[in-house]
Amino acid sequence: xxxxxxxxxxxxxxxxxxxxxxxxxxxxxxxxxxxxxxxxxxxxxxxxxxxxxxxxxxxxxxxxxxxxxxxxxxxxxxxxxxxxxxxxxxxxxxxxxxxxxxxxxxxxxxxxxxxxxxxxxxxxxxxxxxxxxxxxxxxxxxxxxxxxxxxxxxxxxxxxxxxxxxxxxxxxxxxxxxxxxxxxxxxxxxxxxxxxxxxxxxxxxxxxxxxxxxxxxxxxxxxxxxxxxxxxxxxxxxxxxxxxxxxxxxxxxxxxxx
Numbered sequence: 184x185x186x187x188x189x190x191x192x193x194x195x196x197x198x199x200x201x202x203x204x205x206x207x208x209x210x211x212x213x214x215x216x217x218x219x220x221x222x223x224x225x226x227x228x229x230x231x232x233x234x235x236x237x238x239x240x241x242x243x244x245x246x247x248x249x250x251x252x253x254x255x256x257x258x259x260x261x262x263x264x265x266x267x268x269x270x271x272x273x274x275x276x277x278x279x280x281x282x283x284x285x286x287x288x289x290x291x292x293x294x295x296x297x298x299x300x301x302x303x304x305x306x307x308x309x310x311x312x313x314x315x316x317x318x319x320x321x322x323x324x325x326x327x328x329x330x331x332x333x334x335x336x337x338x339x340x341x342x343x344x345x346x347x348x349x350x351x352x353x354x355x356x357x358x359x360x361x362x363x364x365x366x367x368x369x370x371x372x373x374x375x376x377x378x379x380x381x382x383x384x385x386x387x388x389x390x391x392x393x394x395x396x397x398x399x400x401x402x403x404x405x406x407x408x409x410x411x412x413x414x415x416x417x418x419x420x421x422x423x424x425x426x427x428x429x430x431x432x433x434x435x436x437x438x439x440x441x
Contacts, residue, residue: 185321188342189231193223193305202277203238204306209257215250217242217311218300219294220282220321224312227303229342239405241313243292244283251281266438267431269389274409277325283325288428288434290317290355299348311408316352323362327410337370345380353385359408364389 212404218224221239226232230356242250247270251261259272259279267288270281284291299314313321319339322332340347356363367386371378406414407427417423 185239188230191226191230193226194234198275199236199277202274203279204308205257205274206254206259206272206279207308207310207331210250211308213249213253215242215246216255216297217246217250218296218313219303219305220313220318221280221302223305223310224252224318225339227301227312228315229338231338231342231403236276237280239280239282241282241292241296247281247283254279258273260360265436266400269408270304275371285321287324288431289324289359289408291434292319299351309400311387314348315339316348316355319347319356320352323356323359323366324409328413333369335364337373338371338381341377343380343384349382349385353388358359359405360377360389360392380436 188209218241219239220241221237222233222235223239240250240266245264251263251270251272253273255261261272262269263270264284268282268284268286272279272281275317282292296313296317297311297318300311301314302309303312319336322335325332350362353360367381367389370381402424403426404414404417404423405426406417406423407425408430411425411427418425
């Protein structure tokens with residue numbers, strides 16, 4: 184493994200091995216293409232392992248109904264918790280999160296994710312985990328009081344020695360590029376001796392864009408894209424627009440039309 188990174192293999196208890204194994208077997212048996220995220224993906228790229236009570240399964244949105252149907256046949260209770268991004272499948276006190284976008288409606292899962300996914304051994308089986316770049320982009324908006332994935336993003340960059348497809352990340356982050364720039368500055372603060380893991384051209388491109396791009400003419404507020412609760416005061420009391428709600432509604436309408 185890379186210098187400074189400690190390997191910890193995934194370690195599920197016997198109950199989790201059984202339940203999650205049943206879920207994977209149901210999907211594999213049905214020929215459903217899926218990728219794993221969460222703790223397993225983080226472990227695949229950094230060696231970090233955390234005990235987890237859930238299994239994060241990533242699929243394109245149009246795969247979700249069939250996937251839930253197969254898990255129901257395998258004895259799981261399923262529900263669509265949030266049509267914009269999340270469904271759940273439960274068995275006993277364990278569950279799988281079925282994810283097809285970020286919580287704020289950005290970053291929909293599509294076929295490009297499969298093209299860059301990594302194969303790993305898991306529970307005596309083989310499965311794909313989401314690409315490191317999409318793992319970063321799926322965590323980059325998770326900045327809330329009760330959960331914050333900033334450390335995960337920085338750990339992935341460090342553990343991967345910056346060997347990432349930065350052009351793909353720049354393309355996919357789109358208009359939220361300031362958020363990526365903020366994370367790169369945080370990385371430089373946390374790992375000042377390893378700033379060479381960040382491509383100079385990426386920092387220069389983002390800095391130049393920061394200096395040259397004019398502020399929007401319309402009033403924009405993106406705090407709720409990170410956490411709708413922490414920034415509720417801005418919307419409810421200070422009268423700023425809720426971009427998260429607008430983004431989610433746009434995604435929901437697009438899926439209904441599609």
